[in-house]
Amino acid sequence: MTRAGADPVSRALRNPRALPGWTLSEWDALVRQARRANLLSRVAVDLNDLGVLPSVPAAPRVHLDAALIVAQAQEEAVRREVAYIRTALTRCGIDIVLLKGAAYLVAGLPAARGRVFTDVDILVPEAALAEVEGALMLHGWATTHHNPYDQRYYRQWMHELPPLRHITRLTVLDVHHAILPPTARLKPDSAKLLAASRPIESKPRLRVLAPVDMVLHSATHLFHNEDLSSGLRDVADLDSLLRDFGREPAFWRELTGRASELDLARPLYYGLRYAQHFLETPVPPETLRAAEIGRPARWLQRAMDALFARGLQPDHPDLADRLTPLARQLLYVRAHWLRMPPLLLARHLTIKALRRDEEQAT
Amino acid sequence: MIVADLPPVELARQLAGRGIRLRTGPVVTAIHSRLSEVAQGLALHYAHHSVETTADFADFHVSVAPPATFRRWLRPQVLFAFDGKPPFLPLPRDQAFPLLEWGLNWCVSNHCHQYLIVHAAVVARSGRAALLPGPSGSGKSTLCAALVNRGWVLLSDELTLIDPLTGNVVPLPRPVSLKNASIEVIRGAFPQAVLGPVVYDTIKGSVAHMKPPAESVRRALEPVQPRWIVLPRFEAGAASRLSRLPKARAFMELADNAFNYSLHGRKGFAALAQTIDACDCHEFSYGALDDAMAVFDELARNA
Numbered sequence: 001m002t003r004a005g006a007d008p009v010s011r012a013l014r015n016p017r018a019l020p021g022w023t024l025s026e027w028d029a030l031v032r033q034a035r036r037a038n039l040l041s042r043v044a045v046d047l048n049d050l051g052v053l054p055s056v057p058a059a060p061r062v063h064l065d066a067a068l069i070v071a072q073a074q075e076e077a078v079r080r081e082v083a084y085i086r087t088a089l090t091r092c093g094i095d096i097v098l099l100k101g102a103a104y105l106v107a108g109l110p111a112a113r114g115r116v117f118t119d120v121d122i123l124v125p126e127a128a129l130a131e132v133e134g135a136l137m138l139h140g141w142a143t144t145h146h147n148p149y150d151q152r153y154y155r156q157w158m159h160e161l162p163p164l165r166h167i168t169r170l171t172v173l174d175v176h177h178a179i180l181p182p183t184a185r186l187k188p189d190s191a192k193l194l195a196a197s198r199p200i201e202s203k204p205r206l207r208v209l210a211p212v213d214m215v216l217h218s219a220t221h222l223f224h225n226e227d228l229s230s231g232l233r234d235v236a237d238l239d240s241l242l243r244d245f246g247r248e249p250a251f252w253r254e255l256t257g258r259a260s261e262l263d264l265a266r267p268l269y270y271g272l273r274y275a276q277h278f279l280e281t282p283v284p285p286e287t288l289r290a291a292e293i294g295r296p297a298r299w300l301q302r303a304m305d306a307l308f309a310r311g312l313q314p315d316h317p318d319l320a321d322r323l324t325p326l327a328r329q330l331l332y333v334r335a336h337w338l339r340m341p342p343l344l345l346a347r348h349l350t351i352k353a354l355r356r357d358e359e360q361a362t
Numbered sequence: 363m364i365v366a367d368l369p370p371v372e373l374a375r376q377l378a379g380r381g382i383r384l385r386t387g388p389v390v391t392a393i394h395s396r397l398s399e400v401a402q403g404l405a406l407h408y409a410h411h412s413v414e415t416t417a418d419f420a421d422f423h424v425s426v427a428p429p430a431t432f433r434r435w436l437r438p439q440v441l442f443a444f445d446g447k448p449p450f451l452p453l454p455r456d457q458a459f460p461l462l463e464w465g466l467n468w469c470v471s472n473h474c475h476q477y478l479i480v481h482a483a484v485v486a487r488s489g490r491a492a493l494l495p496g497p498s499g500s501g502k503s504t505l506c507a508a509l510v511n512r513g514w515v516l517l518s519d520e521l522t523l524i525d526p527l528t529g530n531v532v533p534l535p536r537p538v539s540l541k542n543a544s545i546e547v548i549r550g551a552f553p554q555a556v557l558g559p560v561v562y563d564t565i566k567g568s569v570a571h572m573k574p575p576a577e578s579v580r581r582a583l584e585p586v587q588p589r590w591i592v593l594p595r596f597e598a599g600a601a602s603r604l605s606r607l608p609k610a611r612a613f614m615e616l617a618d619n620a621f622n623y624s625l626h627g628r629k630g631f632a633a634l635a636q637t638i639d640a641c642d643c644h645e646f647s648y649g650a651l652d653d654a655m656a657v658f659d660e661l662a663r664n665a
Contacts, residue, residue, distance in 0.1 A: 024418035032423060032445050035473075059419040062388075066475035073625040317446040 002321050004277035004309040009034045009043070013236060014280055016046035020055035027060040029318060037232045037314035038116040040064070041071035045114030071114050078105055078117045081171050085120065086206060088139035092131050095207050097123040097197050099176065099217065103208040104237070106200055111240035116233070119163065119172035123209075125194060126177040133161055133175065141166050141173055149351060157183050157340060179217050180224065183340040188220070188262040211245040212258045219271025220264055226335035228328065231312040232278065238271050239279040246282070256290035265294030274308055307331055366409040374401040381423075383414040387534040387582045388523075389474070391466060392420035395458075397440065400426050403459035406558055407537040407571055410579040422469040426462050428455070444469065457561050460569050463539060470521055470534065471621050477523040477532060478626055478633050481619040484522040484531050485514040487662040490589035491531045493522055493641070495619040498566065501596030501648075504544040507572050508651045509658055511552040516578035517586060526626065526633040529640065530585035535578045537571035545570045551651055588641050590661055591616065594654075595647045602653035604646050604661075612643035 005014070008030040012019055022030070034040040044064035047053045056064060082102055089096055097103075099121040104112035124132050137143075141164040145151060154162040159178035165171070178190040197207040209217055218241060222234040245251045259268040269291050275281040295301060310327035313319050336345050365373065365384070376382055381394040382404065395401070414420075422444065428434040429441045429452050439452035442465035449468055453461050471479055482495035483506035492514075494502040503519050510516045517531055519538040524531055537558070540548055545568060548555055556573035591612055592604075607615075616634055617623050623630050642661075648654045 028419045031419075036445060036447075057419075059390075059417075059421070062476045063421070063473070066473060069475045069625055073627060076627065 002309045002313065002319070002324070004274065004305070004312070005279065007033060007232075007313045007319055009037050009039055009232060009314055010278045012043050013039070013046070013239075016043065016050060017052070019043075019047060020052050024057060024059060027057060031060050031063050033314040033316045033319065035063075035067075036316045038230050039233055039236060039314075041067040041116060042114035042233075042236060044068045045071065049113075067114075071116070074115075074117050075105060075112070077171070078102055078120065081120050081169070081173075082106055082206070084139070084166075084169075085122065085136075085173065086203070088135050088141075089132060090205070092128060092135050094124060094128045094132070095194075095197070095199075095205050097194060097207045097209060099123055099179075099209070100221070100237075103214065104241075106203065106206065107208045109241070110244050111237050115237075119174055121174045121176060123176045123179070123190070123194070126190070129161070129175070129177055133164075136164055136173065136175070140168060144172075153348070157181055157344070179220055181339050183344065184224070185338055186220075186263045186266070188216075188264055192262065193217075211241075211251055212254045213262075215241050215245065215255065215271070216259055216262060216264045216268060220267040223267045223270050224335055224338050226332045228311050228331060229315055232314055235275055235278050235312055239275045239281045242272075242275060242281050242283065252284050252287045256287060256293070259291070260293065265291070266296065267294075269294030269296075270304065270308070274312060277309075278312065307334075363413050363415055364409065365404060365411055365413055368413070370401070370405055373405055374398065377401050377404070383417055383420050384408060385412040385414055385582075386466070386536050388532055389422070389470060389534065390414055390417060390420045391469065392423045393462070394423075394425040395427060395462075397426060397455075397458050399456070399458040400462055403462065403558060403571075406556065407573045409573070410576040422473070424462075424465055424469065426458055426465070442468075453564075457564055459558065459571070460539075460561050460564060463537065463571065466536065467520055470523075474523065475622050475625050478526055478623070478630055479621045480522040480524065480616060481520070481621060482522040483519045484517040485509045486517055486531075486586045487514050488665065489586060490662075490665050491517060491586040492590040492592055492658070492661070493531070493588055493616075494592055494594050495522075495616055496594055497619070501594050503539055503541070504547060504596065504651075505594050505648075505654055507538045507540060507544070507548045507555070508551065508655060510538065510575060510578065511548075511555055512655050512659075514658070515581060515586075516574050524588075524633060524637060525585065526629055528585065529588070529633065529636045531588055532585050533578070533582045535574045535582050537573060540570050540572055542567040547651065548572065588637050589665060591638070591641045591643045592661075593645045595645070597647055597649055600647050600649035602646070602648040602650070602657055604644050604657050607643040607645045609638050609643055612641075613638045
């Protein structure tokens, strides 16, 4: 039976202070699973911040050292990338809202510490999308997913352009105009998100979402994401944001109201629930009560608990039980189910399955 | 305990069961495989390497196994997996041992960022190391194999690990990978060298591995100061020519061949600069191995 938060990585994140006392066997499991979950550098940073890294046994310690080097390099790369993006979009005269990792980094949030970044995500007004894409292409970003089906999938149905890859730097940029696709069941109003966004001091034209919106976006992204290979990492982001913003009592009061306003009560409910289950995130009782408005029916909640306990833990053979592969598949289908109506979904999944078989057969 | 201490049946049994924890220099890899080619390859090439029996921590956990699809039986394939996930596409079954070697290289070059990792062969004489950087096809592996048969210590044939703190090269002695014509050249020049079976039609052509000398494996935990950087270029029929390489160019060559240079940022620049400062840098073209041996002997004498 898989219990949420029982895996070594969650245990390490909950109590890094105890790590120097772990046995080599436990470290073996932790290094492998944290690496798989993209959380090894986060563990390393936690230990470094506590000043106890030298107390870690030598054999695992070299991996933590290596992870710190990678994290530092990635942080610098993301800062550079954000600067390039800003330069490219100056002429458009719009404000660029950074999302997720890049936002945490540029805003100086604890959630950025030890984070593994894969691409940069930005949010722009839908009306400016064509101009933004044009400006980015002039500065060396090229579209990916060249086949007509994927292009239409993104442009017509999704809330983002097909990912752009820079031709020389090979970095990837996701340009969003909403945080969920127009075809999704939930309809958060992007205009409200943009209106509430905060500027970043010393960086004109760059903005980040307001704290409550950042938390809601993190939860929404996680519980709509078909790729859960970074699931626990996303839970860790959420935990970090909640702990940091949660020091202000006003934040908690605003959080549940804003969730209802943006039609995101369900993702918030799951976000708070699983952050608590995996990482023991402290959430005030009043907030939990108010968040109940987003709770699903009891049978569904039990099913989701079973699915997410398996889907959010690191994707590692030592953690998988008999139900884990099925759970992951169901969550994959669920993520698509949430993003598009049934007929569109059936067509989309069929095309993806056929294409995968085609690729494997060659 | 070393691999040779395990009778072949026992080696195969452990490899297929709990796995074998093989030490190669600073790296311990837990290897699992039911394939006889892998067991035989380990028994031959890694005879003198330590097996960790009591260690509870391995740096990497890998396996070489048939895929879960119908390709287990039809034109059989093998898959290298890292903690259960394959970083590469499957290969034909007869390439199982080269696949393991490429996989072990992948583990190091993608994870061991505590070192500066340079795509170079590195050998040592009298406590001084010679780095031979160069892309595939430059002849570095052939030269490395020859030097190693002439008394130079093998530190690595492919991945030079530089400790950024000390500037020393950390040994990673593993089988030397030989391709195409080099196989016969080395077999002909050094009949006493132990070569595994030739595997044909790989992506690199014909491939065979040469067992590292026992002495090199015994000294795997002794870091070595770098002393020479030699850019080899093999040209059939060419006279051997050793010329000085200006240090600025040598730096660029080394940086170009450093896998994880960009990860180390400023510290990487400083570490490479320190290495260049400490070394005599040369370009070396040669057409005959004997000439090459003489030149390197001369370098060692004048150290």
